[in-house]
Amino acid sequence: MQSHQKEHLYKILVIGDLGVGKTSIIKRYVHQNFSPHYRATIGVDFALKVLSWDSDTVVRLQLWDIAGQERFGNMTRVYYREAVGAFIVFDVTRPATFEAVSKWKEDLDSKLTLSNGTPVSAVLLANKCDQGKDGLKNNYLRLDQFCKENGFVGWFETSAKENINIDEASRCLVKHIIASESDLMQPVESDVVKPQMNSSKIANCSACFKS
Amino acid sequence: MAQASAVFTVTRCSSFTPGAHFPYKQGTPLPPVLVHCIPLSEATIVVSCVSDPTFHRPADLSCPLTHGLPQTTLLDSPLDTLPYHGTKTPAVPSLLRCQTPAVPSLLRCQTPAVQDPPRCQIPSGARSPAVQDPLQCQIPCSARSPAVQRPQPCLQTYLQCPLSHLSRVFSLELNLKKDFIYLFFLLMAHENETPGDRIPRIDPYGFERPEAFDYVFYEDFYSRYLTVLTRRAAKWSKLLQKSTAVEKSLKDLNRTFPDNIQFKKTADPCLQSNLYNVLVAYGQHNRRVGYCQGMNFLTGYLLLVTKDEEKSFWLLDALIGRILPDYYSPAMVGLKTDQEVLGDLVKMKIPAVAELMERHGVMWTLVVSRWFICLFIDILPVETVLRIWDSLFYEGSKIIFRVALTLIKRYQAFILEARNFPDICEKFKEITKGKYVTECHLFMQVLFSRTLFTFKCTTPLLWDIWDSPFLDLPIRLVLVCMNKKITF
Numbered sequence: 001m002q003s004h005q006k007e008h009l010y011k012i013l014v015i016g017d018l019g020v021g022k023t024s025i026i027k028r029y030v031h032q033n034f035s036p037h038y039r040a041t042i043g044v045d046f047a048l049k050v051l052s053w054d055s056d057t058v059v060r061l062q063l064w065d066i067a068g069q070e071r072f073g074n075m076t077r078v079y080y081r082e083a084v085g086a087f088i089v090f091d092v093t094r095p096a097t098f099e100a101v102s103k104w105k106e107d108l109d110s111k112l113t114l115s116n117g118t119p120v121s122a123v124l125l126a127n128k129c130d131q132g133k134d135g136l137k138n139n140y141l142r143l144d145q146f147c148k149e150n151g152f153v154g155w156f157e158t159s160a161k162e163n164i165n166i167d168e169a170s171r172c173l174v175k176h177i178i179a180s181e182s183d184l185m186q187p188v189e190s191d192v193v194k195p196q197m198n199s200s201k202i203a204n205c206s207a208c209f210k211s
Numbered sequence: 212m213a214q215a216s217a218v219f220t221v222t223r224c225s226s227f228t229p230g231a232h233f234p235y236k237q238g239t240p241l242p243p244v245l246v247h248c249i250p251l252s253e254a255t256i257v258v259s260c261v262s263d264p265t266f267h268r269p270a271d272l273s274c275p276l277t278h279g280l281p282q283t284t285l286l287d288s289p290l291d292t293l294p295y296h297g298t299k300t301p302a303v304p305s306l307l308r309c310q311t312p313a314v315p316s317l318l319r320c321q322t323p324a325v326q327d328p329p330r331c332q333i334p335s336g337a338r339s340p341a342v343q344d345p346l347q348c349q350i351p352c353s354a355r356s357p358a359v360q361r362p363q364p365c366l367q368t369y370l371q372c373p374l375s376h377l378s379r380v381f382s383l384e385l386n387l388k389k390d391f392i393y394l395f396f397l398l399m400a401h402e403n404e405t406p407g408d409r410i411p412r413i414d415p416y417g418f419e420r421p422e423a424f425d426y427v428f429y430e431d432f433y434s435r436y437l438t439v440l441t442r443r444a445a446k447w448s449k450l451l452q453k454s455t456a457v458e459k460s461l462k463d464l465n466r467t468f469p470d471n472i473q474f475k476k477t478a479d480p481c482l483q484s485n486l487y488n489v490l491v492a493y494g495q496h497n498r499r500v501g502y503c504q505g506m507n508f509l510t511g512y513l514l515l516v517t518k519d520e521e522k523s524f525w526l527l528d529a530l531i532g533r534i535l536p537d538y539y540s541p542a543m544v545g546l547k548t549d550q551e552v553l554g555d556l557v558k559m560k561i562p563a564v565a566e567l568m569e570r571h572g573v574m575w576t577l578v579v580s581r582w583f584i585c586l587f588i589d590i591l592p593v594e595t596v597l598r599i600w601d602s603l604f605y606e607g608s609k610i611i612f613r614v615a616l617t618l619i620k621r622y623q624a625f626i627l628e629a630r631n632f633p634d635i636c637e638k639f640k641e642i643t644k645g646k647y648v649t650e651c652h653l654f655m656q657v658l659f660s661r662t663l664f665t666f667k668c669t670t671p672l673l674w675d676i677w678d679s680p681f682l683d684l685p686i687r688l689v690l691v692c693m694n695k696k697i698t699f
Contacts, residue, residue: 018504019462037469039589040462042505043580048633062633069504071541078574 004056010177011062011082015104016089017097018068021127024160025089026063029170034161041067044079051174059174073107080112085177086122087169088152092132105150114180121176123169124155130162406430447521450492461490463507473515485520486510492524493531500531503539505584512588516597526604530586535608538583546583549608550575553615561619564626571632578639582615590643595651602655613658618642621657 014022023038023045030047044066051059064083066076088104090097101124109119124147126132147155153176156169406426413419464483468474473482489510494501509530513523531538537545554575558565568575581589586603587596591614602610619626622642629635648654 019466038466039469040466040504040507042508042584044577046633046636067504071503071543075543075547075576075580078576 006057007060008053008057008178009060009062010084010174011064012173013064013066013080013083013086013108014089015066015086015108016068016125017091017094017100017104020068020089020091020094020097021160022068022087022089023065025087025125025127025158025166026065028160028163029166030063032163034163036161041065043067043072044076049170051170053174053178061170061174077111080108083112083120084114084181085120085173087125087173088122089125089127091128092126092157093128098126102150105152109151116183118180119151121153121173121180122151123173123176124152125169126155126157128159128161129157129164130159132157447492447524450495450524451488461487461502463504467507467511471511471515474511482511482514485514485523488520489514489524489527492520493527496524496528497532500539501541503543503584506531506539508585508588512596512600529604534603535586546580547576549583549611550579553579553612556612556616557619560616561623564619564623567627567629568635571629571635573632573635578636579615583611586611587614587643592649592651595648595654598651598655599658602658610658617654617658618648621647 014026016022019040023041024034026047027038028034030049044064046062046064049061049063051061053059064079066072066079086108088101088108090101092098105122108122112120114120124143126143143155147153154169154172156165156172158165158169160166406429410420410426410430464487465474465476467483467486471482472478474486475481476483486507490502490507493506493510506527510523510527513526514520517523517526535545536549537543538549539546554565554568557568557575567573587599590596591599599610599614619642622638625642626635626638629638
C-alpha cells in the first residue's frame with residue numbers, strides 16, 4: 001500500500017524580523033515543544049516535518065529557519081533557492097515587526113518565483129498571540145486587506161508557546177503549494193518545481209537592449 | 212577639636228584602571244577625606260565622601276597608594292576652567308598647586324544642581340561639627356543610589372578646604388548611564404610631606420621598592436601616567452554613554468546564553484548588562500560594523516572568561532577589527548570569501564566530500580557559516596573552543612580552516628554516508644560532537660600535526676589511538692612518540 005503513496009518534498013522558508021519567534025514556531029511544529037530560551041539563530045537552520053496529507057500522499061516539509069538580522073539577508077539569499085512556500089512571521093507585541101512584513105514579502109518575491117513567474121505561496125503568521133492584548137481582534141479586516149494587497153494566501157494568529165494555529169497555518173500553506181503546483185504542472189512533468197531566478201529581470205535590463 | 216567619627220563607605224569600586232589601585236575594598240569604611248567633584252565630559256560626577264578637617268596624617272591607614280597628584284593631571288580640563296571659589300595659595304607644594312585655595316577651615320561646597328534630601332545619604336554619625344555645614348550643602352551621595360542620580364546629566368559639586376586639611380583621598384565617581392560607576396581617587400599631600408612619605412615602600416604589585424628609589428620622579432611620572440589612564444578610561448565611558456542604533460537592534464541579550472546561570476536575568480551579577488554595555492560600546496566604536504548577530508556570543512564568552520567589560524571590549528575589537536577579516540560588516544564579504552576558501556580547501560584536501568556537497572547542492576555556507584560567525588561557540592565543547600581561540604588570537608583566522616578541515620577529514624567516511632541534503636546537514640552537526648572534539652588537548656595536537664593532510668599513512672593510526680576510550684599512559688606515550696615523528 002505504501003508503494004502507492006505519493007511523496008512531496010517542499011522547501012519552506014520561515015522568515016521575519018529578529019526575535020519574532022521563527023525558531024520557536026518551528027520547534028513547536030516539528031518537536032512539539034516550546035522553550036522561552038532559544039538562542040538567536042545564526043545564518044540558517046533547518047528542520048524536517050513529515051505530514052500524512054491524505055491516504056495516499058505524504059508531504060515532507062523542509063523548514064528553513066532563517067536568521068532575522070538584515071545583514072544576513074544577502075547571505076541568506078542562497079537559501080531561498082528552490083523554496084516553494086514561506087511563512088512570514090511577525091510579533092504581535094512589537095508593531096515594528098509587522099511594519100517589516102511587507103519588506104520581507106518584497107524581498108521574498110524579488111528573490112524567488114515559481115517557474116511560471118508567479119510568487120511562491122506565503123502565509124503571514126501573527127505570532128505570540130498569547131501575549132497580545134486582543135490587539136488583533138480589531139484588525140482582522142485590516143489584516144485580511146493587508147494579505148490581499150501583499151499577496152499572502154492567508155494569515156493566522158499563532159502562538160508557539162500555547163501551540164495555537166501552527167498546524168492550521170501549515171496545512172493552509174501546503175494546500176496552496178499543492179494547488180499552485182497543479183497549476184504549474186504540465187502533464188508528464190514530475191512534481192519538481194524549478195524556480196528561475198531573475199531570468200526575466202535580466203532580459204529587461206535596458207542596457208542590453210540598447211546595444 | 213574632637214576627632215570626628217566620620218565613616219563613609221565605598222559602595223562600589225569598579226575595575227576601571229585607576230580604580231584597580233583603589234586601596235579600599237567595597238564596603239570598607241573610608242577615612243575622612245576631602246571631596247572634590249568635577250564633571251568630566253557628559254558624565255555625572257558625584258561624591259561619596261567628605262573630609263573631616265580635623266583629620267591629619269593617617270599613619271594608620273593601610274593605603275597602598277599614596278601618590279599625591281595635581282588635580283589637573285587627573286582631569287582633562289584644567290581646574291581653572293571649572294567653577295572655583297576661593298583664592299589660590301601660592302605657597303603650596305607643586306603637586307597641590309592647582310587646587311589648594313586658602314579658604315576657611317570649613318569645607319565649602321557649591322552644588323549648582325539642587326539635591327533632594329534623599330540623595331544625601333550621609334550617615335548621621337558622619338557629621339563632625341566641623342564638616343556639618345558643608346555636608347548640609349547637599350553633597351550627593353549617589354554612590355549609594357546611582358539610579359536616582361542618573362537623570363542629572365551634569366552635576367557639579369565642589370568642595371574646598373585648606374591645605375592642612377587635605378588629607379587623603381579624592382574620590383570621584385562617574386555616574387554613567389546604566390548605573391556604571393567609576394571610582395577613582397586622588398591622595399592629597401600634607402605640606403611637609405615628601406613623595407617618599409606618600410608612596411608606600413611596597414608597590415601595588417607587591418614588590419618592595421629599592422633603597423635608591425626615586426620617589427620624586429616616580430610621583431611625577433605617576434601623576435602624568437594617571438592622566439593617560441584616565442583618558443583611556445574616559446574613552447571607555449564615552450563609548451558607553453551614547454545610545455546608538457545598535458541599542459535598538461539588541462534583541463539578543465536574553466537570547467545569548469539562556470542556559471548559562473550567569474546570563475540569567477535573576478543572576479547577581481547578571482552578565483546581560485555587561486553584554487549590553489560591551490556591544491553598545493563596540494557599535495559606537497566601530498560604526499561600520501555596528502552590531503551583528505554572533506557578536507553577542509563572542510562577547511558572552513569573552514565576558515565569561517575575563518569577567519571584565521573593558522577587557523572584553525578590547526578583545527572583541529582585536530577579533531573583529533584585526534583577526535577576523537570583515538566577517539561582521541553589513542556585506543559580510545570576509546565571511547563569504549572564507550566560506551568559499553574553505554570549499555576550495557576541501558576540494559583540494561578532501562575531494563570526496565567536496566564532490567558529495569556538489570552533487571547534493573549543499574552550499575558550504577549552509578553547514579559552516581556558524582563555525583565562522585560564532586567561532587565554534589555552541590558548536591564545539593567550551594574547553595575546545597577556548598583552546599581554539601588561544602590559537603586564533605595568536606595565529607589568526609586561518610585556524611578556523613584548520614579546525615574545519617580537521618573535523619571534515621576525521622569524519623570523511625561518516626559524512627560520505629549521507630544520502631541526501633538533510634542527511635549532509637545532519638552529519639555536519641554530528642561531527643562537532645563526541646569524544647574526539649571533547650579531548651581538546653589531543654584535538655589541538657592533531658590540529659597542528661603537519662602530517663594531517665600530507666602523510667596519509669601515519670595519521671589514521673593517530674586517529675585510532677585518539678578514539679580509544681582509555682587514554683592511559685602507554686598510549687599517551689605512543690602518541691607523544693608519534694607526535695615527535697610527525698613534527699620532526
